[in-house]
Amino acid sequence: MSVGIVGYGVYIPKYRLKREDIARVWGGRAPGINEKSVVGFDEDATTMAVAAAQNAIAHAGVAPSEVGALYVGSVSSPYISKSMAVIIAEALGMSQSASIADFGGSTRSSTIALRSCMDFLEAGRGKYGLVIGTDWQLGVPGDSLEHSLGAGAAACLLGSGGKIAEFEDSYSLSTSFTGTWRSDGSQFVNRYDDPRYERFAGYSKIIVDTGKGFFKKTGKTGSDFQYAAFTQPDAQSPASAAKKLGIKSVKMPSSIVSPLCGDTGSSSAFLELATALDQAEPGERILLASYGSGAGSDAFSLLVSEDINAKRGKTAPVQYYLENKEYIDYYTYQKTIGLLKVKGLPEPMSAIVTQPSGEREKDYELKLKALECKGCGSLNFPKRHYCIDCRGEEFEEVPLPRRGNIITFNFQYVVAVSPEQAPIPICTAKMEGAKGQYGGNVSSMMTDCKPEDVTVGGKVELIFRRCGQELGLVRYGYKFRPVKG
Amino acid sequence: MAKQKGLPVAVVGAGMIKFGELFDQSYEDMIVGAYRACLKSVDKGIDEKDIEAAWLGTCIPGTGFRREIVTGAGLAEPIRFFPRPVSRMENACCTGSDAVRNAAFAVAAGVYDLVLVVGAEKMRDIPSRDSLIAQTGVAYHSWWHPRGASAPQRFGSLATAHMDKFGTKRDHLAMIAVKNHHNGTLDPYTHFNFEITVEQALNAPIISWPLGLFDSCPTTDGAAAILLARQDRAKEYTDQPLYFLGTGLATDPLFLPWKKNFIEFPATQEAAKVAYEMAGIGPDDIDLAELHDCFTITELLTYEDMGFCKKGEGGKWIEEGHPTLNGTKPCNPSGGLKAKGHPIGATGVAQICELWWHLRGEAGERQVKDAQIGCTHNLGGLGTVVLVNIFGKEPR
Numbered sequence: 001m002s003v004g005i006v007g008y009g010v011y012i013p014k015y016r017l018k019r020e021d022i023a024r025v026w027g028g029r030a031p032g033i034n035e036k037s038v039v040g041f042d043e044d045a046t047t048m049a050v051a052a053a054q055n056a057i058a059h060a061g062v063a064p065s066e067v068g069a070l071y072v073g074s075v076s077s078p079y080i081s082k083s084m085a086v087i088i089a090e091a092l093g094m095s096q097s098a099s100i101a102d103f104g105g106s107t108r109s110s111t112i113a114l115r116s117c118m119d120f121l122e123a124g125r126g127k128y129g130l131v132i133g134t135d136w137q138l139g140v141p142g143d144s145l146e147h148s149l150g151a152g153a154a155a156c157l158l159g160s161g162g163k164i165a166e167f168e169d170s171y172s173l174s175t176s177f178t179g180t181w182r183s184d185g186s187q188f189v190n191r192y193d194d195p196r197y198e199r200f201a202g203y204s205k206i207i208v209d210t211g212k213g214f215f216k217k218t219g220k221t222g223s224d225f226q227y228a229a230f231t232q233p234d235a236q237s238p239a240s241a242a243k244k245l246g247i248k249s250v251k252m253p254s255s256i257v258s259p260l261c262g263d264t265g266s267s268s269a270f271l272e273l274a275t276a277l278d279q280a281e282p283g284e285r286i287l288l289a290s291y292g293s294g295a296g297s298d299a300f301s302l303l304v305s306e307d308i309n310a311k312r313g314k315t316a317p318v319q320y321y322l323e324n325k326e327y328i329d330y331y332t333y334q335k336t337i338g339l340l341k342v343k344g345l346p347e348p349m350s351a352i353v354t355q356p357s358g359e360r361e362k363d364y365e366l367k368l369k370a371l372e373c374k375g376c377g378s379l380n381f382p383k384r385h386y387c388i389d390c391r392g393e394e395f396e397e398v399p400l401p402r403r404g405n406i407i408t409f410n411f412q413y414v415v416a417v418s419p420e421q422a423p424i425p426i427c428t429a430k431m432e433g434a435k436g437q438y439g440g441n442v443s444s445m446m447t448d449c450k451p452e453d454v455t456v457g458g459k460v461e462l463i464f465r466r467c468g469q470e471l472g473l474v475r476y477g478y479k480f481r482p483v484k485g
Numbered sequence: 486m487a488k489q490k491g492l493p494v495a496v497v498g499a500g501m502i503k504f505g506e507l508f509d510q511s512y513e514d515m516i517v518g519a520y521r522a523c524l525k526s527v528d529k530g531i532d533e534k535d536i537e538a539a540w541l542g543t544c545i546p547g548t549g550f551r552r553e554i555v556t557g558a559g560l561a562e563p564i565r566f567f568p569r570p571v572s573r574m575e576n577a578c579c580t581g582s583d584a585v586r587n588a589a590f591a592v593a594a595g596v597y598d599l600v601l602v603v604g605a606e607k608m609r610d611i612p613s614r615d616s617l618i619a620q621t622g623v624a625y626h627s628w629w630h631p632r633g634a635s636a637p638q639r640f641g642s643l644a645t646a647h648m649d650k651f652g653t654k655r656d657h658l659a660m661i662a663v664k665n666h667h668n669g670t671l672d673p674y675t676h677f678n679f680e681i682t683v684e685q686a687l688n689a690p691i692i693s694w695p696l697g698l699f700d701s702c703p704t705t706d707g708a709a710a711i712l713l714a715r716q717d718r719a720k721e722y723t724d725q726p727l728y729f730l731g732t733g734l735a736t737d738p739l740f741l742p743w744k745k746n747f748i749e750f751p752a753t754q755e756a757a758k759v760a761y762e763m764a765g766i767g768p769d770d771i772d773l774a775e776l777h778d779c780f781t782i783t784e785l786l787t788y789e790d791m792g793f794c795k796k797g798e799g800g801k802w803i804e805e806g807h808p809t810l811n812g813t814k815p816c817n818p819s820g821g822l823k824a825k826g827h828p829i830g831a832t833g834v835a836q837i838c839e840l841w842w843h844l845r846g847e848a849g850e851r852q853v854k855d856a857q858i859g860c861t862h863n864l865g866g867l868g869t870v871v872l873v874n875i876f877g878k879e880p881r
Contacts, residue, residue: 381742388743408649408747410641411694417632423694426631426638428742441742443642445631451694456649467632479631 003121004163004305005156006128007062007314009055010274011048012152012261012321013039013136021330022147030148032235032255036262037150038328039136041336045076046084048153049134050091052267056130056155057092059315060162064093067157068126071117073103073110073266075182076135088132099125107135107231108292110266115298117158118167128159135265138337140188145180148234149189150262152321154270164308165277165286167300171214174296177201181294203291204237204244210289210297211245220301222246226284229272231291232258238272247287251279260322266292271318273302278317280304365477368402368462371395378436388438403483404429404442406458411451417468420445425454427480447479459483489763491881494589495719495726497599498527499841501709501834504826505676512607513563515708519603519831520564523710526841528723531712537597539571542584542604544829560603575830577865578777579734579872580604581709582833586732586872588713598715604834605708637693637701637780639741639867644695644782646747650797655695657800658781659686662699664809665778665817669824671810671851674835676705676826700781705826709835716880725845727837730766730858731875733759739869748797750868753790760860760873761792765881768792771814772856773843775836777864778821784808787862788816791873815853818843836861837876844878 015038019029039048049072057064070089077084085102094100099120103109110133117129134153139145179202180191192198199205207230215221228242232255239254247254256275257264264271269290276286282304289299334340363369364382371380375392381400386393409427425446434440446454447465460480467477500522502515510518524531541560557571574584581604588602631638647653663683669675686699712722719726735755738744745751761767768791776791778784785799793814794802802808808816819825819839822832840859842848858877865871 388738408642408646410638410645410696411691412635412638413691413693414635414637420632423691424632426634426642428642428747438738438743438745441744443631443634443742445634456645 002166003118003158003160004166005277005302006159006162006164007056007058007060007157007311008155008274008277009052009057009059009315010152010154010271010318010321011051011055012037012271013043013048014324014326015040015328015336016260016325017328017330017333019147025330026142026146028142028144028147030144030234030262031237032259033148033262034259036148037152037264038333038336039151044078045074045134045136045153046078046087048136048151049074049084049088049132049155052134052153052155053088053092053130053132055315056157059311060128060157060159061314062128062157062159065095067094067098067128067130069099069117069120069129070094070132071101071103071113071129072132072134073113074134075104075107075109075265076137077102077104080184106292106295107265107268108290108295108298109133110270111288111290111298111300114156114300115170115172121158121160128157131156131158133265133267133270135267137182137263137265138188140190141334141339143191145189145191148263150264152257152261152264152267152271154267154274156270156273162307163305164311165280165302165304168303169214169218170298170300171210171217172296172298173206173210173213175206176294177206178294179203199237202293203233204241206297207231207241207289207291208244210299211241211287214299214301218301223248224285225287225301226251227276227280227286228254229269229276229286229288230254231269231289232272233263233291235259245287252276257318257322275318277304277308278319280308282306282308368400368478370398370400372398373436373439376436378439379431379434380436380439381442389436400442400462401431401433403459403461404431404434406454406456406460407441408456409454423451425449425451427454427460429460429480445479447481449482453482490765491731491763492589492593492729493716494592494713494729495716495880496711496729496837496841496876497714497719497722497726498523498531498712499710499838500524500526501674501831501838502707503674504705504707504828504831504835506609507706508609510706512559512605515607515706516560516563516603516605519605519708519710520601523601523712527712528725529721531722535599536569536601536712537599538569538591539566539601539603540584540588541571541573542575542581542602542830542834543573543606544575544577544580545606577870578779578827578829579833579863579865579870580830582836582861582863582872582874583734584830585711585713585834585837585874586734589729589732592713592715598718600713601710602713602834603708603710604831606828606830607706608704608828609706635693637696640780640782641693641696642741643747643786647782647786648695650748651800653785653800655687656683657785657803658696658700659683660803661778661781661784662686662823664803665821665823668810668818668851669820671849672818672820672825675820675824676703677820677824696780696782702779702822702827705828707826707828707831707835709831709838711834711837711841725878727841727844727876727878728880729874730877730881731760731762731764731873733757733763733873735759735871737868737871739866741867744867748786750786750790750864750871752868752871753787753862753864753873756871756873757791757862760875764875764877766858766875770858771860771875773815773818773840773853773859775819775839775859775861776816776821777862778817778823779827779864781823783864784816784821787864791862810851810853818848818851818853833861833863833872836863837874840876844876
């Protein structure tokens with residue numbers, strides 16, 4: 001049973017950033033890349049993958065429930081631990097019992113996913129399988145990778161009936177040669193700053209070695225292929241690699257998507273493949289080859305079949321996405337991808353003091369003023385308009401007594417604050433010399449004490465301490481400390 | 486002081502959903518469930534079109550289930566009630582019973598003949614640690630609140646003071662938890678339906694000393710609904726209505742240090758006094774009571790403040806078994822907030838469902854024998870708002 005592509009679909013976000021807009025701020029360039037695609041503020045690898053997959057499923061004319069496998073290759077999943085592929089499968093309406101997996105580690109991940117999906121189908125474990133490459137990566141501002149790294153997704157629906165192109169053979173080459181990498185915790189792709197060594201030992205060498213290995217294994221030569229669909233780290237190296245392999249690419253250049261979208265990572269080779277399939281005729285051959293830094297390359301030959309014409313026009317061509325675009329400036333780009341950050345707001349549950357109320361209450365909160373009722377003498381704290389005891393309206397401003405005796409207390413074992421350590425003692429004390437039944441009490445957290453130091457009737461004093469910090473602003477207030485002796 | 490003798494209003498239907506961690510039910514699903522259960526309970530049937538107005542009790546708009554504003558549409562939408570009027574009530578833990586009280590006032594005023602009250606609360610769409618336990622500033626001044634103070638902290642303050650003054654023990658609190666858990670095993674609507682022992686309660690993790698895990702009610706989802714009719718039209722719907730005999734609502738300071746003391750709830754004393762007076766009864770006439778046991782100490786103080794026993798004798802009263810199912814005055818036959826759970830807006834309405842079953846002789850294994858008069862009690866804040874409603878088999 002031979003496996004082939006029964007449908008494909010792509011997605012490229014509509015926003016573009018021009019090379020000169022980056023250059024205006026930082027200078028620099030990336031070979032052959034004139035503009036790059038940028039995700040919208042509400043897009044990511046997951047949403048792009050769903051859009052591309054929906055196009056592929058529609059193109060194939062297959063029900064999502066018939067798709068037995070979904071393998072997603074990406075280096076920009078929103079999660080390190082949690083499956084992006086399963087979210088995509090649920091959004092597509094696939095069966096919960098389908099084989100679903102995330103592939104990552106390098107931009108070669110999408111063709112490893114492809115190889116795995118072919119294995120799945122060749123083993124007879126399902127009728128259809130879906131493979132997606134999806135990525136948006138970030139370069140450090142001002143680096144040439146900021147010029148080159150773009151956004152996009154492409155999906156291939158594989159099966160054995162109704163094929164528009166058939167896989168003939170494949171070849172893989174693994175090597176840990178490293179040109180770019182992104183380490184755990186970093187949002188930016190890093191690189192060795194040596195373009196000439198990169199050309200000597202990197203992409204150009206590895207993809208050519210893979211092609212040569214493929215030719216040696218299969219007996220084919222470059223002249224058997226009309227199209228080269230290679231991963232595009234820039235828009236010049238793929239053409240020279242194709243030339244070295246003897247592929248003339250008479251019907252289209254070796255870089256269609258990358259000059260206008262940049263390096264779309266794990267989706268890059270698939271986007272070039274889709275561009276070839278958009279125009280290929282039955283009997284033509286495509287050499288598909290991926291590349292991932294620190295990983296290697298996979299090469300596949302595809303023979304275009306008769307059914308391609310019957311399905312033409314049933315998926316949005318790459319050209320549609322290349323033409324539907326809107327330019328954004330560099331600041332909008334930085335804000336969209338989160339490099340220019342919007343100021344945070346306090347948590348809704350927070351006890352943070354608002355700016356006006358902090359100012360209003362300062363006399364009581366920081367200066368510890370209190371009001372003594374002229375009628376009954378009750379000590380009202382903080383400020384009141386009617387006496388808490390007798391409802392009198394006239395007060396004399398007095399300092400709050402600092403010492404008092406505990407009337408009740410407890411120890412908080414479950415607390416929503418830090419860095420305080422549970423158990424936190426909290427007490428209410430009747431302040432020394434304070435009159436009133438309702439008045440004269442203060443409640444606060446206790447500090448510098450052990451639970452055994454706390455008793456009803458125990459003597460305490462208010463001391464000035466830090467009472468938490470929020471939005472970087474320290475809140476100062478008063479806590480009780482036991483009075484020794 | 487109560488100026489009115491009873492209210493010319495009757496309960497003609499009552500129903501609720503089983504409370505719990507209802508992860509598979511939305512706020513709207515719960516409301517529809519309670520509404521349908523309530524309709525089904527009407528003995529002689531009801532034409533839904535005859536319901537003229539409704540009240541919705543929901544307490545926590547933003548933080549509980551991430552809604553910014555709860556309006557009457559929260560009820561009108563899911564049961565397709567519009568354009569009829571729905572008022573939304575919020576009054577801390579008295580939310581549900583205050584919705585009932587205000588609906589009854591509208592019927593008593595002669596504005597409507599038949600109204601619906603629904604109480605509903607979605608508590609568990611967020612982790613329980615992010616809900617009430619994290620609201621550290623509730624009973625304090627806007628800025629003056631002890632770091633880490635939460636609801637258990639406020640009620641724990643009362644437990645410490647009561648123990649210090651009257652010699653009440655943690656064992657007494659544990660006995661209340663054991664009683665309510667036992668009752669809960671007989672009630673099909675509870676969140677928890679397992680027995681516990683005094684030892685388990687005493688050895689459980691401490692939440693806010695002296696209160697432990699089993700002294701605290703859980704975080705629970707739920708909804709309950711009742712139908713109120715003009716008293717002289719109640720028999721059109723059922724031969725066994727519940728008559729609204731009395732209602733009392735009272736307030737007390739919210740700011741913790743402004744409390745008069747830490748051994749009583751003056752607002753419970755006042756609300757009970759007003760409700761008893763309106764009903765023309767005293768505490769001895771109550772056959773069963775659904776009390777607000779958000780924490781076990783709250784139930785213990787409430788025995789005293791409702792006048793079921795003398796101030797300071799709450800510990801002895803539970804020790805002697807008076808509030809148990811077979812005791813002299815069964816309290817929380819439903820299992821209370823402790824076992825049934827406390828979906829805030831639903832609680833006061835669900836307590837009336839419990840009275841509905843007992844006064845009509847439909848409470849099954851937990852039936853309080855020959856129950857004639859029952860009361861519900863809710864306490865919000867730190868005894869800051871307290872509401873007592875009284876219902877009976879016969880009108881006043």
